[in-house]
Amino acid sequence: MKKYFIGSRVIKTGIAVFFTALICEIVHISPAFAVIAAIVTIEPTIHASIQKGLIRLPASMVGAAFSVLSIYLFGASPLTYTAAAFLTILVCFKLKLHAGLIVATITAVAMIDVEHTSLWADFWARLGGSVIGIIISTLVNMFILPPDYWKKSREQLDLVIVHTNELLRAFVDIRIWKAQGNQPGHILSESFRKLTDERLLLEQYIQQQQKELRYQLPNSAAKVLLDKEAALTEKLKLIHYHLWNLIHAGRSGKELKWNTEQRRRFTEAAEAVQANLLHWMKEDTLEDEKQFQDLFELFWSIEMPTDHHEGYFPIESTYLYELLSIHQLVDDQQSGERQLHKQKEAMLSGYSSG
Structure with a gap:
């Protein structure tokens, strides 16, 4: 994937610095502190920008106050910088203003090296500049090239689904057909770990977009889509739980006693x-249940072991149960989609007849 040096955050930082310096020039305030505040307040998300901006405002007041106090007590000396x-x-x-620590400290030490006509005038001027920088950068972050996680979350969702299918296919090849023998079993565990990381990244994108939605104009369609993606992600988490059980059960070393026909039926259901x-x-969901009906019949035909030293469940029943559980989760989601689609059609027909 091609990456560009000049990204949206770089552009927004430049715009925020320009307008901050311009406003400071108009109101006759030194732009140095304001520009510093504007630069550090640009965040990847609107939510983070606002939340940290609310912390940096009181932190800047603390820095400016201690700068004035240190100058009053020690004059312009090394001890003044240290104390401030x-x-x-x-x-x-102590006040847990960690996000504003850099802005506050820079404000405190930078004020010392400025010619002072009135400490109180300097205090309000530096504080006012910081406030201007924080407010301008927050507004720029909100209205100019706002962070967009819709595309990222949708692309990540598609990626997780594709890789989930690939891992299920690899399980069938390795554990059901022994196409690669017993040696590459660790490949399944490593692939599952990578798949988990991808799903966690998807959850992060959705959470970030949910936060961003608070600061955007109300959009019911966007909220419905976001809720849908969040629901799919929760279902994927459960599917991955059952997929891990499949992989883990295969590591037991128990011999799979299915014949070729039974293995074929399991493979068709997995496909x-x-x-x-x-x-x-x-909305064009698939509804072919034949493979799963065959699998369900196969599940009940398995004989339970009489010797519990070999385990309570044979490996065949574990494989069937986990695959049927995955199918149930996928089918439940599709049933909900079909029901929602029918409700939508009923509403539209009601409007047209009215």
Whole structure:
């Protein structure tokens, strides 16, 4: 994937710095502190920008106050810088203003090296500049190239579904057909770990978009889509739980006693699960239940072991139960989509007849 040096955050930082310096020039305030505040307040998300901005405002007040106090007590000396920085850091930590620590400390030490006509005038000027920088950068982050996680979350969702199918297919090849022998079993565990990381990234994108939605104009369609993606992600978490059980059960070393026909039926059902999973975000869902009916009959035909030293459940029943559980989760989601689609059609027909 091609990456560009000049991204949206770089552009927004430049815009925020320009307008911050412009406003400071108009109101006759030194732009240095304001520009610093504007630069550090640009965050990847609107939510983070606002939340940290609310912390940086009181932190800047703390830094400016201790700068004035240190100058009053010690004049312009090394002890002044030390006292201003030390006290600012100490109080910010005590007040848990960690996000504003850098802005507050820079404000505190930078004010010392400025010619002072009136300490109180300097205090309000530096504080006002910081406030301007924080507010401008927050507004720029909200209205100019706002962070968009819709595309990222949708692409990540598609990626997780594809890789889930690939891992299920690999399980069938390795554990059901022994196509690669017993040696590459660790490949399944490693692939599952990577799949889990991908799903966690998907959850992060959705959570970030949910936070961003608070600061955007109300959009019911966007909320419905986001809720749908969040529901699919929760279902994927459960599917991955059953997929891990499949992989873990295969590591027991128990011999699979199925004949070729039984292995074929399991494979066809797994392929049907993969096909249905690819149709999660579509309305043309698949409804072929024949493979799963055959699998269900096969599940009940398995004889339970009489010797519990060999385990309470044979490996065949575990494989069937976990695959049927995955199918149930996929089918439940599709049933909900079909029901929602029918309700939508009923509403539209009601409007047209009215």
